[in-house]
Every structure is written in structure tokens, then in C-alpha cells.
Amino acid sequence: MNIDKQVRPRQALLPNTDKSCLGIMGGGQLGRMFAHAAQAMGYKVAVLEPEAGCPAAQVAEHHVQADYDSPEGLKALLALTKHISTEFENVPADSMKELAYDGFVSPSGDCVSIAQDRLIEKRFFTRCSLRTGIFPTPHWGISRKEDVISAKDDLLPGILKTVRLGYDGKGQARVRNREELAAALVSMRGQPCVLEKMLPLAYEISVLVARGVDGQAVVYPIAENVHRDGILFTTLAPSPSVSADVAGAAQKAALTIIEELGYVGVLCIEFFVLTDGTLVVNEMAPRPHNSGHYTIDACVTSQFEQQVRALAQLPLGDVRLHSPAAMLNILGDVWFSGNSDTPREPAWDQILAIPGAHLHLYGKTEARRARKMGHITFVAPTMEQARAALHQACGILGLAAPEQA
Structure with missing residues (x-):
């Protein structure tokens, strides 16, 4: 099923002209x-x-x-x-x-609209499963009290999420039973929701894929993510946990999904890898993604250059990873010490003294807790060295390093 069937003439917009x-x-x-x-x-x-x-x-x-x-x-x-x-x-x-x-x-409005609605997105993934064999999380749409009653028992415990707009842990609540589910639905203030079954998660991976107007598609190496409080904390690329078989299945599924969408541009698809090795497709973002920031410093072509190439209708770039990378997301919390409300600038000089460190700050003048302020990517000859640099940075910034990293 191709969502976007438009036939677009190849009219590359070349750089360095009056219309560029x-x-x-x-x-x-x-x-x-x-x-x-x-x-x-x-x-x-x-x-x-x-x-x-x-x-x-x-x-x-x-x-x-x-x-x-x-x-x-x-x-x-x-x-x-x-x-x-x-x-x-x-x-x-x-x-x-x-x-x-x-x-x-690019991407088209039709593609964007699918990613904006969790239920429509899951239905699309279910249709894609006929080709990929990879299904979304078991789920149930919930908008009324009657939906709470009709939800299957095996969907609990689960996570109730708003169908639209929730991100970075917002618009969602963990529920253990129907009483908590009913209360969570009330807290969502009448917004349509979806209940997702909690699964035995081993780890989460991101698959970054891009497709040009000519149908050419490329897929980046598998990245492994760690979240804290629903917000991405670290990304390791290539994933140190994923097997070759699971990596290949995820990349093949990503290429199938982007083809089924008729998508042009950069698309990030998140998958869960369960404790038994089962692969589950979670969600997609119709744009470059936080978990793909490592590509700026560790890949031949960054996800942003890839977005430029696709939009300008140019050939897509090489997605090779030239160095293992560990990316640390920087939130406004690191500007504050303990319970203090007075911000102070983090010790960027110490961070930049770490070999392989690349600091990216986003130009946000006001630091607030949980606000994304920047990221640091550590590239190194080996993943062990990249991880060690990330741990060192966590110590400087007063952050507890994740066990997985």
C-alpha cells in the first residue's frame, strides 16, 4: 500500500544559484x-x-x-x-x-498525518507486517469509559498514551489495572488515547532511513537508545546489543515501511527488542531524530545533509559509519546544581578536553529543567572508548551514567 502515489518529475535544485x-x-x-x-x-x-x-x-x-x-x-x-x-x-x-x-x-502531508496519530500509525504498521513480519505493540483505542471495560485483560499492565501530540514522556501514564486505567483516562481530559501493552523490553533501537524522489533508499547502522523519564538520554551507534539477524530484520523492515509510504526524506523508526529477541515496531518520526544526531560526527553523510539532499532532489549520500559513537543528550538540568534555581554554565572546557568530544548547543538562551539544550557526541576507534568518554562526561556534568552505556 503506497500512501503517497504522486509522480514527481526529477527537478534537482542545484546549490549556489539565485533560486537555491x-x-x-x-x-x-x-x-x-x-x-x-x-x-x-x-x-x-x-x-x-x-x-x-x-x-x-x-x-x-x-x-x-x-x-x-x-x-x-x-x-x-x-x-x-x-x-x-x-x-x-x-x-x-x-x-x-x-x-x-x-x-x-517532503515528506508529504499524507505521510505526516499518519505519524501524528498513534492509532492510524499502528494500523499502518499492522498492514506493513504482511511484508515485514514485524508487528506493533498490542494495543486498544480508548476514548470512553466503555473502552476501558472492553479492553482485553492481557493488555494490562500497560501504558495509556494520547493519540496525538504526546512526546518526551508527556501525555502518557503507566497503568496496572482497570481502576488505574479509568483514572488515567480522566487525567487525559477527554483526549482520545491508546492503551499499549507493557512488554518485556530488553532495549530499544532506532533505524534511520532515507528515500529520494527517484525511489532510491538508504538505511543507517542500528542505533541503541536509553531513556530517562521518557526523554532520550544516550544513543550508541552501532548498537552493541543487537544481533546481526535482528539488525538485518529491522533495516529491511524500515526500507519496506518507507517504500509503502511512498516517502521522500528522512524517517526515523523506533523498534523494541524484547527479552526473547522478538522485534516490535514502536513509532516513527517523519524527520531527522534526536537518536540520529550521532550521524553529524560519525557518518559520511549526516541525517541533516541527507534531508537536504532529498529535499533538493539530489542523489542520497553515503551512510557509512566511520567511527563508533556515543551520544549524550543535554537537558537544562545540567545548568542547575542540586535543588538550586540559579543556573550556572556547565564546565564545557572540561567536556571538550575529552578526546573525541563534539559539543552541539542549540542556541536556547534560557536553560530549564527537562528542556533539550544540546548534545555531545563522542567518537572513538572503539565503542569501549566512546562509552568511557561518555561516562567521563556524565561525571563532569553530575549525571549518573546509564548501565547500558
Whole structure:
């Protein structure tokens, strides 16, 4: 089943010309890193974002300051560029579809709309399982009290998630029984939800895949993730835990999924690996992903350069990993000592003294707890050395290093 059946003529937008401008919906750190990659290749960048001084607008040549569904804003963006992507999945899908009438949009609004709704996404993964053999987590849509009653017993204990908008641990609650499920549904304030069965998780992996307008697709090495409080904490690439068989199955499934979508651009798909080795597809993000940041420093072609290539309708780049990498997500918490409310700058000089350390800060002037402020990637000749550097950095920043890393 191909979601997006549009036949697009191959009209590459070459760099370093008067028309060499690429557009991005959203002004966060992913848009900022997209802009860096585009500018390095000779493109100008136009950002549509309502917030003044956002990370992407700090570096882009053009900032259309407007709401994502503003007709005037969309028109202004199209006046600057006809090649437009997105840096987050909750951009209005209708806006992406509207832009596609006069421009080349990747990913398409149809693809974005699937990733915006957990139930629709799981139904899509279930259809893909006919080819991949890999299923989503057992689940049940819950919007009313009656749905709580009709949910199967074997879905509990589980996790109740809002169907839309929840991310980084927000919009979800762990439930052990029907009483807790009913209470959690009330706490979601009437939002449609999905109950997902809790599974015996060994670890989580990310598969980063990209597809060009010509149908060419490439898949990056498997990355292994550790979360804290629902927020990505570390990523190791290549995954030290995954077997060759599981890695191959996950990469093959990712290539199938992106083909079934008729997708153009960079797509990240998260999988669970269970304690018995079973592979379960969890969710996808229609954009570059936090777990793919290691590609900037450890791969021949970063996920952001890949997004630029796909959007400009150029050949995709080499996805080889030239060095093992350990990525540490940096939240605003490291600006605060203990229970203090007074921020102080972390010891970046000590971090940068660690061999193989690459610091990336996102231009956010206000540090807040749980706010993504940057990341550090450690590259080394071996994964053991990269892990050791990550542990050293955790000690400097006052963080407990994860056992898996």
C-alpha cells in the first residue's frame, strides 16, 4: 500500500544559484541543524516559525514569522522557496498539503498525518507486517469509559498514551489495572488515547532511513537508545546489543515501511527488542531524530545533509559509519546544581578536553529543567572508548551514567 502515489518529475535544485533556497517548517534545533547542513552545501534557508529568536531563525537567511497554518505565512514561504520540509511531526498536515499545490514538499502531508496519530500509525504498521513480519505493540483505542471495560485483560499492565501530540514522556501514564486505567483516562481530559501493552523490553533501537524522489533508499547502522523519564538520554551507534539477524530484520523492515509510504526524506523508526529477541515496531518520526544526531560526527553523510539532499532532489549520500559513537543528550538540568534555581554554565572546557568530544548547543538562551539544550557526541576507534568518554562526561556534568552505556 503506497500512501503517497504522486509522480514527481526529477527537478534537482542545484546549490549556489539565485533560486537555491530551501524551506523548513518549524524553528527548533532540528531546523537549526538542517540550516547548518544546507548552508554548508551552498543553499539559503527560509524558516516558517511563529516564535521570534528561535534556534533555526538565528542562523537562517529568512524567517517568516507566522503561525504554521497562516495563509499569509505559507504564501510568503512559497515566495522564497518551492522546496519545503518540516523539522517536527506536529506541523499541520493540511499546511504541508497546501504547500504541495505550488511546491515540492517532503515528506508529504499524507505521510505526516499518519505519524501524528498513534492509532492510524499502528494500523499502518499492522498492514506493513504482511511484508515485514514485524508487528506493533498490542494495543486498544480508548476514548470512553466503555473502552476501558472492553479492553482485553492481557493488555494490562500497560501504558495509556494520547493519540496525538504526546512526546518526551508527556501525555502518557503507566497503568496496572482497570481502576488505574479509568483514572488515567480522566487525567487525559477527554483526549482520545491508546492503551499499549507493557512488554518485556530488553532495549530499544532506532533505524534511520532515507528515500529520494527517484525511489532510491538508504538505511543507517542500528542505533541503541536509553531513556530517562521518557526523554532520550544516550544513543550508541552501532548498537552493541543487537544481533546481526535482528539488525538485518529491522533495516529491511524500515526500507519496506518507507517504500509503502511512498516517502521522500528522512524517517526515523523506533523498534523494541524484547527479552526473547522478538522485534516490535514502536513509532516513527517523519524527520531527522534526536537518536540520529550521532550521524553529524560519525557518518559520511549526516541525517541533516541527507534531508537536504532529498529535499533538493539530489542523489542520497553515503551512510557509512566511520567511527563508533556515543551520544549524550543535554537537558537544562545540567545548568542547575542540586535543588538550586540559579543556573550556572556547565564546565564545557572540561567536556571538550575529552578526546573525541563534539559539543552541539542549540542556541536556547534560557536553560530549564527537562528542556533539550544540546548534545555531545563522542567518537572513538572503539565503542569501549566512546562509552568511557561518555561516562567521563556524565561525571563532569553530575549525571549518573546509564548501565547500558
